[in-house]
Amino acid sequence: MNLLCDYFIGDNLRREPDLLKQASIRLVYHILMAAIISLVFFFTIYIIKRYDAQLIKNLIIFALFIGTLFYIKYTGSIRFVCHFLVIVSWLNNNINIYLFDDFNFIVALLTVADIIFAFHTLGSRAGLIYSLLHFLPILAHFMISHAGIHLNPGPPQQLAYTEGILMLLLVFFIIVYLIYHYHQAYELARRAILQHVEDLEKARAIANAMNKLKANFLSNMSHEIRTPINGILGLSQVIALESKEEDTRKYVAMQQQSGRRLLDTMTSILELSRLEAEQEDPKRKSVAVNPLVEQCLAAVEGRAREKRLDITFRPCPNAPQGLSDEHMLRQVIAHVLGNAVKFTDKGSILVETRLAEADPGMIMIRVTDTGIGIAPEFMARMYKPFEQESTGRSRSHEGTGLGLALAKKYIQSLKGEIRAQSEKGKGSVFTILLPAHTPAP
Template identity: 35%
Template sequence: MIKVNLPDDTSTQSRTTLVQTSGAAAALLLCVGLVVWLGWLVLREIDDFSVANSDNLQWSLAQADVEFLQFRLAMKDAQDDPAAMEDVRRRFDIFYSRMVTMSSGRVFHTLRESVQSSAPRMRVLDFLETTVPLIDGPDEAFLAELPSLLSQSEQVTADVRAFSLAALSAFAEVSDARREGITELMIYIAAVLLALFIGLTLLAYAMFRLFRLAQKRADAVQFASTRMKTIVQTSPNAIVVTDEVGVVREFNTAAEALFGFTRAEAVGRLALELMVPAETLARHQIGALAFLDEHRRPRPEEQHFEITLQTRDLHLFPAEISADRAEADNALYVFYIRDISNWKEAEEQLTEARDRALAGERTKSEFLAVMSHEMRTPLNGLLGAMQLMRDHSLSTRQSDLLDRMQSSGRLLLELVNDVLDLAKFEAGKMKAEEAPFSINRLLDGLVETAQPLAQTYGNELNWRWCGPEGDGAIGDARRLRQVLLNLVGNALKFTRDGSVEVEVEYLDAAKTEVEFRVIDNGIGIAEKDLTRIFQDFETLDSSYAREAGGTGLGLGIARRFMRLMDGEIGAESEPGEGSLFWIRVPLTPVSDVEADPEEPRDCPDKPLRPLDVLLVEDNEINRFIVREMLEGESHSVTIAENGQAGVDTAAHHRFDVILMDISMPVMDGTTAAGHIRSGGGACAEVPIIALTAHALPEERERFRRVGMSACLTKPIERPLLLRTLAQVISGEIPAIPDDAPQPARAAPEGSARPPSAPEMPASGLLDEERLHAFLSEVPRAAAGKLLERFFAEMDRNIAALAESAPDDPDLAPVAHQCAGSCGPFGVEALRRALGSIETQTKTGRLPQRAELAALAELWEQSRRALEARLEAA
């Protein structure tokens, strides 16, 4: 949007010029008014003088006295000669007319207002009025009264003279007043002329100032115009100016380069027809460019928009437009146009990169989900078989080997749990719990759990309060215990024949923030490594570290757990002096804590009586392991190979407990549990324990909603299985936790890199370690039967999968079953291919037909490799 404004000083000058012009015009009008008024006065005086000259005032007064004397002489002559009566009447009329003129004439108004002349004049007029009847009557009557008239005329003569003298005196005063008035008028005229001269001078000065200001303003406008023209012409973006009907009035250099038209070609043409594609013109005229047809200023939300424009050669490109209307005598629209092709391309690249990143995250989540199920399934077989082997007579050498195998299996289980914890946190699937617990019991259990490790390295381990003691708190006790166990485990592993002490202290009087400190006198840590140790897969380069081993994930997970609980974690250390690790976590104090959720209530370690158990499991190896564990404890086990079979079996026979796998064909475990609970069959109220490799909180919440009493995560530990059975049978049914209960462990800090996948032969078809574990742990007769069933099942299912449609609803369940069967026998390449197909189907992506068809050839190759390996064994 372009706005052209004159400089501020130009606006100020304009206002000053307007004020000065108005003042000069007012002064000029005043002077003109004064001149007109004085002219009127002069004309009036000239008129007065003109009237006075015509009447000859003084002459008339003197003549009145003479004419009255002539009237008396005529009356005396008539007394001697009656024939002179006509002369008497003529002289009377002349005097009478003179007196009437002085009584009513306009120039004699001053005489009439004179007090001195009024009385004689009135007596003379009275005499005349008395004499008129005699003059107009017969001569005899007049002659009879003539002596009397002569007598009266003598007295009237004095009045006429007095009247004349008084009038002359009054007119002399009037003349003096007139001379003074003329003098004042001349002074007024001179003053007005002087004022007029001064006004004209000021007006001339003002006009000169106005001329200078107008010249400056013209220069400023010219400068602003030149500057704006330069800005417009040198702008890197196109600027197009149109009139109210859309005709181009200005087209800058950038617009020429952008659209391919010269300024001469563009000016005078309709902008919309010039720049907007014809096929989208009508849509834009009622959309983004509607303000043009409505001849109005665009609203704020209409001033910035994106649109597709075209060049001279009809090349289309995305553009960003800023538009506004310049309100003037002739309204103008200004368009600021920018080609955003590069921005759109970059945006598409960013979107593509984001999609790839999201796809990578989904792939990672899918991989971890598969790993959770597929790795824990063979681990269940390994650790379960090891526990079963202890039921047989073993030599000392065999017991030692079995201990090492179980140790390795537990380390692998710890690695799986660490990676899953990490993945759940990064995926935002992990939430802090809020439950009451006892700090004292938590630390007692921590010391008890880590005591064997402390004795291994000859260390003393204890804990104590610093400052005021407390106990009850509300928080995430399980993750707090895991963080402390990690710190204590690390301190014990890096200390020899020393001591490790855990201190706990409230940091505020309200006991809402607690600090735990793990202090050892071991080898210590260099200052440069204090921040590095909290990174994932980071380990210390020392002999103790190499002895301890580990993935380097423990402290990274501890840091994430503290962030989850709104806490902090840090370390202080000196090489050779030991280390201090601390965590600060907000906890809500509580007075009474009835039970510690980290410690189960008093319950037998195994059921007190033989149980009738329904095991619903689709995987043959898992069925074999769990059945052996239970039957070894004198429990009766009934097998159902899928959820539907489990529902049917539970409807007709009451069992003491049901062990329900989650991922199964035909019907999954959660659906089956829902049918059992709502069906009203024999097992509608029987406890159901979930067996799963999935560890996400929303999955476990779903287990609760369908009525499952507890959850066990594969691989299954026999002590944990037996203890859980004892809990659900005795009524001590635990809430399903976010993670399956596992043996207490300290997350290791050791190895410098994560463990790699087991090495496969050159063909990449088999996992030799898994196959070797199966052949070593499963009795030969049972292994033969399992292999026979495995070959038959795979021949049938792989053939069906290879011919299935990508949108077949049975595709994912069959692929899941086959992949689970491949795992224990080490058929790794086929297991991965089946897992990929299952993952694609569950996430809404359909596999390719070629990918499904390739399963048959891959299975034939895998079978030949497996048969050759079995024959060699």
């Protein structure tokens, strides 16, 4: 048997690296060999019983099955053979049902084996088609028999006892073999999934370690850079206070502006890196929203005054209390207000706080400006780190593109939301939503 297996499918198995496909090739081969061996026994029974029609039928099937073995050997494909086997089995069932008027338990089992085999080797679509193809003749046979119609006028040629036992063993073997292969396929898939999950866990652990390493590196570098920058800014402030020369004071002001910009850039990069590496858990508590917004407005008031912008604050009269982490919320408001001042060259900025009527249980902080606005195609990317609408040396507004990315990460950690509406050349409206604090009864 092993020599025959090597002769007919040995080369095909060596060429086929997929374990499941190798199993399907072996399955088809074993079914063919089992069927051919069974047919040899049936010939003797049919000759003794003088079942000439059954003998002719089995001789034809025997020749076809031998031909399929050589087809597998020389083509290396089993798909056509699988279709062929199911169709031959289906025809054999219909011959037994209609020509010999013999529908029994073995025919029913063979029908089940055909359907499972079709699903296993040919896929779901072919399996469903063959299921319907097998079911309809059986249904028609029951309806015809119920109507008292007999297509075969002679006595039915039922299977002999020995043939019945062999057929039962063959069908049982096929069904168990198919179920065994299904189980093997399931085990292979399960082990592959577990291995994939394990690999993903390792990759995630490595990524987290790299993020922490990056955060530590940036933290150390930030400290080494920010400390001398603070020293430079302190010295320039002393020079500005003591110097009487206008040119010197102007140069010092430019130095301080550049120093603050560099300091803000380092702080933003460090903050983003820390958020990505540590996934900081916010310490949420009751926060008075109106005073916090006023403090953030005071921080940008100087820059707004330099650009002659009109800033208006309309606080909510209910003095809302938000459930939030004060540091995170301050950062969200500061970044949104900072962008509003940066990208508004003339006009006004309106800041409002109120209870969000459309979102019950939420507090709304809305910042409306008359700035340059945001192009529609950039709206989907504006919360990504380092994304800027204008890039290169031609851009009119400096910055790293981290402000809105940090604001988005912070507000998501606070279980809130940030929304934006904008029209190019007319301004933008940013709406911050955060949960309201509900005092315990």
